Amino acid sequence: MKKYLLFLFLFYSAIANAQTILKGKVIDEKTKEELSGISIYINSTTIGTITDNEGEFTLTIPFNGKVELVVSHLIYQKKMILIDANSKETLLIALKPQNNTLNEVVIKSSRNKDDNYNKWGYLFTKILMGTDSHFAHSCKIKNPETLVFYFDKETNELSVFAKEPLVIENSVMAYKVKLDMENFKYAFNTDVLQVNYSTFFEELPIAKGKERNVKAWRYSAYYGSQMHFMRSVYQNNLTREGFTLYAYRTIKNKEKERVSKIIQLKIGQTFAANNNPNYELKTLFKDRDTAGYYQLIMKQNDIVALDTTKVSLRKLAVLDREMSTVKFNFKDTLMINYKPNSQSKQNITGKEVVEVKNSHGTKKNDGLNTYMYFIEDGGINIQNNGYYSELRLFIYGNMSERRISQLLPWDYEPDKPNL
Structure with a gap:
């Protein structure tokens, strides 16, 4: 096991420091004219450029593996291409005009x-x-x-x-x-x-004296995120990073599901009828008893019973040395519980507490919970920066709730502030 961990550490360090040069040219699909001023970027990163007068571009990519190249301009249809960053071939990309x-x-x-x-x-x-x-x-x-x-x-x-x-x-x-x-x-x-x-x-420019604050906010957004989890899977250090895996089976709160659908329907009708964005229950439902009952139900847990079994990452992740990726695959639903450890001194807002019932009795499971399952077979291939290109993993819970406001670029590396 120690040899495996040592190899993985050296393997990760070597490819983490790798850089590749991507070159290409963009032309009009019909006229074959070379297009200048076209935006070229790696999706969800800070890595981007525009084409020069000859329609050519060069990108320096700080990681290996598959990347999603985005080619975009207002008067042309956007093109997204999954490519191998290690490819030495010069790309030729043809764009179609916008069709309104x-x-x-x-x-x-x-x-x-x-x-x-x-x-x-x-x-x-x-x-x-x-x-x-x-x-x-x-x-x-x-x-x-x-x-x-x-x-x-x-x-x-x-x-x-x-x-x-x-x-x-x-x-x-x-x-x-x-x-x-x-x-x-x-x-x-x-x-x-x-x-x-x-x-x-x-x-964005950072005001003098605010550098520490920005680092702290980015640090807080990163830890416990999907990016953090996938990188931890790749590096085989889930436990050290605060993640625990469980095979997961639930009994859902049917009454809460029923009431939630009624409320969502009422919200839609309210928005359609007027400009008032207020959708508190006492405003949506005039009958006080109904509003009070719905409010009581919505305070209940989504899950009335939960059965879990702790699982090891070793059974779910396999290192592919040739592809420089980790194959991550599992059956049914996986619950990921994240608890910031003593080394993670960030503030995380919000906490989910559920009752966990298993063969060993009942226990409290504090932390941030995320749930994953595959909508089709095959698993995903995780790269060293946590990125994967397959679109078969469905995620809900804490990680999925971290949307645009907590989104970090895939080339982000946490620089821990002195808190």
């Missing part, structure tokens, strides 16, 4: 158009930024005028489109995020969100 897809949607859905930012902007921002108020309140959309809202009264669904990439400034983490949103749909009846986007990060 958004305008077609506007015409077809004009009867559902409800283009009122004062009405829908609050809800959209809350869903997009996440539930942590400390981070979410520090994020501001700089170009809200680009948003177009549609509400379908028949399906009780809100759809949002952006005519150009959103520019979001996160003041506490000192990032400007360019978010190119492909679709956003929120179903009030089921409380299900569908959203696809690519992001590019830029460092």
